[in-house]
Amino acid sequence: MRIEVRQTRPYPDQKPGTSGLRKKTRVFLENPNYLENFVQSIFDCLPDKAGKTLVLGGDGRYHNRKALQTIVKMALANGFGTLLVGQGGLLSTPAASHLIRKYHALGGIILSASHNPGGPDGDFGIKYNIDNGGPAPEKYTEAFYRRSREIDEYRIAVMDDIDLDTQGEHQIDGAILRIIDPVTDYAELMAQLFDFDRMRQALGSGKVSICFDAMHAVTGPYAKRILEDQLGAPEGSVINAVPLEDFGGGHPDPNLTYARELVERMYGPDAPTLGAASDGDGDRNMILGRGFFVTPSDSLALLAANAHRAPGYRDGLRGVARSMPTSRAVDRVADALGIPCYETPTGWKFFGNLLDAGKITLCGEESFGTGSDHVREKDGLWAVLFWLNIVVASGQEVATLVRDHWRRFGRNYYTRHDYEAIAAETGHAIMDDLRRKLPELPGQHFGSFTVEAADDFSYTDPVNGSVTTGQGIRILLEPEARLIFRLSGTGTEGATLRIYMERYEPDPTRLDLDTQETLTELIELAETLSQVKQRTGRDGPTVIT
Ligand code: VG1
Ligand code: CO
Structure with missing residues (x-):
């Protein structure tokens, strides 16, 4: 196995979102080394990978197989000892998580853009999971991003493509490559x-x-x-x-x-x-x-x-x-x-x-x-x-x-209204304006609701004390209801504003109402506070769940 160290130039936009790096497939296809840069950035941030196990697979979407071939060669060149690859390049996200745990792997790379459509005009994505089988926490994803902005070379083994479709074990210069059944474990x-x-x-x-x-x-x-x-x-x-x-x-x-x-x-x-x-x-x-x-x-x-x-x-x-x-x-x-x-x-x-x-x-x-x-x-x-x-x-x-x-x-009536692919500036402006309004909201009356509290959600991890801020505008109302605004971290086009509405109903005779109807007042309040329709020129949300 001959290892080549190839020169490359960094990209400024390889910042992982809610769940890994997700982009239009074309970004991966048309920008030289776009995948290689991100994969090497991950590897550069992992000390002690020599001889360790790495789990690899994806959801089978367009570009999955080709990207996997590249990642296998890069993983070998970066010194991993064992590669566990799902047959056909397939591994579901939870199955990959399980394999990492079961085989005490250092981590895994999953190729997916989840529920987004695939194909050359669709989306593609890559995420790294750590040794507990879970998505890399922010301290990792921030390090990957930092590294991706300065990367100037990547390592790759020069070899033929591997046969992804036949289960079995191969020795490659002291490393082990196992193509495994994705389902059995x-x-x-x-x-x-x-x-x-x-x-x-x-x-x-x-x-x-x-x-x-x-x-x-x-x-x-x-x-x-x-x-x-x-x-x-x-x-x-x-x-x-x-x-x-x-x-x-x-x-x-x-x-x-x-x-x-x-x-x-x-x-x-x-x-x-x-x-x-x-x-x-x-x-x-x-x-x-x-x-x-x-x-x-x-x-x-x-x-x-x-x-x-x-x-x-x-x-x-x-x-x-x-x-x-x-x-x-x-x-x-x-x-x-x-x-x-x-x-x-x-x-x-x-x-x-x-x-x-x-x-x-x-x-x-x-x-x-x-x-x-x-x-x-x-x-x-x-x-x-x-x-x-x-x-x-x-x-x-x-x-x-x-x-x-x-x-x-009791029943928590609940709906989410998404305004997808709006202009990024509009999305940020709506959030900024809401944030500015926060101090004056408590105590205000809106129809049958009174604002009890309003904040920009921040979280202190009870295990390691790390703090994550700016996680969504939260408006708590009385009688028990909530209105939440946040920007999506998985979109690949403009910004997506998500508005979440919830109202608690304890009355046993009112448990079978229509969700959208019973939340009308909250839906209207969301518009009053954000003016999303007016500011985006949309008639309503793109998706209601
Ligand atoms: C969305 C969901 C979030 C989920 C994430 C990844 O993120 O709201 O709850 O964890 O997708 O899911 P956002 O930032 O767009 O709201 V998946 O199935 O894409 O891995
Ligand atoms: Co998913």
Whole structure:
């Protein structure tokens, strides 16, 4: 193996966002060494990588295979001892997290732009996970960024492309390259957490049925193996199961808009008991019952309240956590269970320390993300299996479970309105103006609400004391409601403003209202305070979840 040290020039814009470096695919295709620079920047910030293990894989989108070939050669040239690569270049984000932990790797590189469309006109992304299996915390991502701005050379092995498609082990000049089945280790972990015997019985007898939409993204092979092969769901229970470079022309985002085929089935006459979908890299999930949509915030609360029904969580939860904009439904469950509930900034990297320190067992985000201490990423298929386990163990319909939950705890009506790809200056100006208004808001009356408190969310990590500021404008209202504004950290075009609205309803006769209608006053208040429509010239949000 001949190692070349090649000259390069730094780029100014390789700053990782909420979840790694995400750009238009063309940025990677058209700027020489764009990928190489970022990968070398990561490697330069990792001391002691000699002889260590690195996990590599991606969600299978356009450019995945080519980028992986480059990264393999660079990892070998940078002295890693063992490379574990998912067959076909595939690894879901949670499976990669598990492999890092299981094989005591130094870390892993995952190629994905998650739920964003792929292809030459779509998005591409790269993220680094550390030895606990979780996304690199900010002290790493800041170091990567700093390094990327001064980098002037990278190291690469000069060799033929590796065969990504055949499982097996290769010796390359003292280093080991293993092409592994992407599903096996992950499937074993799932079997330890959930009651596979009972689930097999229920699915096999047809008492319970499922439709899982893999959206032509990475979870196809995982869901096929686990749901159909191992749990005996009839063939065809997993739809859009083959990962495609362009996700079949679709948008691999598991929500009511993009998982259309699934939604039609679940609202149709022969709907199965449980409907679910995952995103490009397999870390998100959407849960549906027959003609019923479970909001991600409610899903987290319900999993917390019913965790004891799954073998892996029978001993109870140590604590829970949610990202700040996620609804406070789970807070009430934590109260009832007598366990702590932590509020973190958006992004899974903020849960890592709480999980490592054993302060929490479950955590989640409103953006269709739920997970636990079994890995250090959110985990789409895990959430689906958890729901399936609860449905099977309780013998109840999804809708019944959720309505019972609301009767017990009250309901947090919740919606998120996104204004995507607005001009960056407008997005920042809206946030700046809101920030300026903060001091004068407390005590002000708006319709039936009074502002109780208003701030720009900042977080002090309870484990290591690190402080993260500027994490979103938060307006707390009385009677119990919240209004939150923040700018997305995953977009690849202009700015995306997210507005989150939440209202708590304790009245048992008012649990089945239309969400958008019951939140009208808050939606209008958001416009009064931000004037987003007027300032962007838009009629309304691009996406409502
Ligand atoms: C979004 C979500 C956030 C999630 C992140 C990554 O970030 O809001 O909750 O953790 O995507 O998810 P932002 O900054 O655009 O709001 V994924 O599935 O892209 O890894
Ligand atoms: Co994702």
